[in-house]
Amino acid sequence: MRQFEKILVVVDPRSETQPVLERARQIALVTKASLHLLALNPRYEKYSLRGLDTLIKPVQDREIELHIHETWHRNAIETINHVQQMEGCQLVMKNAREEGVLAQAFGKPEDWQLLRQSRVPVLLVKDGQPWRTHMPIIAAVNADREDIGHIQLNQAILEYAGYMVKAFNGELHLASACSTQMQAIQDHGDGLDSKQSYMNICRGYARDFHLNINHIHVKAGAAETVISKVVKKTGAELLVIGTHARKGISAMAIGNTAEQLITETAVDMLVLQPIHHMEPLETELGRVR
Template identity: 25%
Template sequence: MSIYSKILVVADINHDEQPALIRAIQLAEKSRSRSRITFFLSIYDFSYDMTSMLSSDERDAMRRGVIQQREQWMRTVAEPYLTDNFDFDIKVVWHNRPYEAIIAEVFSGQHDIVIKGTRKHDVLESVIFTPTDWHLLRKCPSPVLLVKNAHWPKDASILASVHVGSEMESHIDLNDKMVEQLQSLSERLDAKPYLVNAYPITPANITIELPEFDPTTYTDAVRGHHLTAMKSLRQKHGFDEEQTVVEQGLPEEIIPQTAEKLNAAMVIIGTTGRTGLSAVFIGNTAEHVIDKIDCDIMALKPTGYVSPLDPKEAV
């Protein structure tokens, strides 16, 4: 069971409604242990640092004044949602790169999860991911939950996009982490959990290059392998067969289609993060899937992931 005892919520300075805060409170109030929510904002105004007419002390005083104003606004927008069921902090920092400030806070506060709202296109209802969103997905060491809507729909489902075709230890471990998150989230948000896997289409050029190649037999063998691997995963975690989907096709097509079909309010994605400085990448497949999903997204890093912003790496 995943424990969210320290939840970092990124405030949306452009709106009074805070979907990320609402989702965090939903999770905190159903936690088995008392949670602490930190409502966080990174602000920066270039003009305060470049005003040569002001002394250093005067610029510091102006920054403190802006920070205090933001803190007061955050208290005001959070007040309607606060209860005695969790602890609550507000933190505002002055930083010119929001994603760096957020990840620095993850390290210093040892937060279990980052929750942030995403922009929603009013006409198409599609999610627009900001540069900060993408930086967090790529570089944040903790799970990142990007929230589209404050309202959690009735009879919703949560999907975990698992990769069951691989026998690599890192993929097996990441699948287990995703399923554990799925179980925890679906229980707390009263949703139906599903495991979804896409397996590849037989390349057409193989049939041309190898006349004796039987694509039907090959496709059946690939599907059989994925079904067997999915059965092993679901049984390991106590899922029924009805809670699994194994489809042929590209993940960036199958996952969004399945999410829409099953009324998914959230999709959990495992990123094929690398360690060290190359960890800025989250994998082409994951990026394409994320771009096409029209609901909340949770991204998980594999065990052993090292963020390029880890302060230990700078030593």
């Protein structure tokens, strides 16, 4: 069972609105996780911690164990990763950052960098309103059975989604997109086209994770388009999705599906990388100290 015992919450002292704090409080009260609040401040001064008192009021609660960090280590992403590893946090939370068109096209938007470099799941918060009871939670998977690299990632996505469903009494939905071109021409040797094959794979996941068969959404089209439509159709409040670290010119020019969805959906996103599913195993083997 995936679970969070320590959560790193990244706050921006310059911002007047901090929806991530409201979400962090809700998660901490349900999971009993301790919160490590990180204020990114390249001009750290001793007295500046006092200014955080007003900022952290939303998460001050007798039932929440709270730790405050204000520091800077070269840049924002390195600071986040450094504190996460030093404190042993199993989740990083931050406000989803709106990036300009030029930054998305030619630069490396901050959230994209964090998703590629973080060694633990990242929850990007769009809205601080409390999650509803029985809220739909979408697990977005790649159901292409020929893509071996995604099989373990799919398992991790479903495990984390299942944990959130149980913790917050939600409803699990499964979404997967197949290529419109491959749907028409691909035959896996069993007489099935891609959409039928994807549906069979998803039915297998439904059996393994006790998912309502009516909550499977397999559509033809670009992944970001299909998933966005499923989010709107279901009224989902949380999307759990995987991503792969990318390098080179392609990584600079365009993001993968998870990164595109940051700007195309208004829903909170829990993003995983393949490395995340290995950490619990490494812990059991005594390799993580």
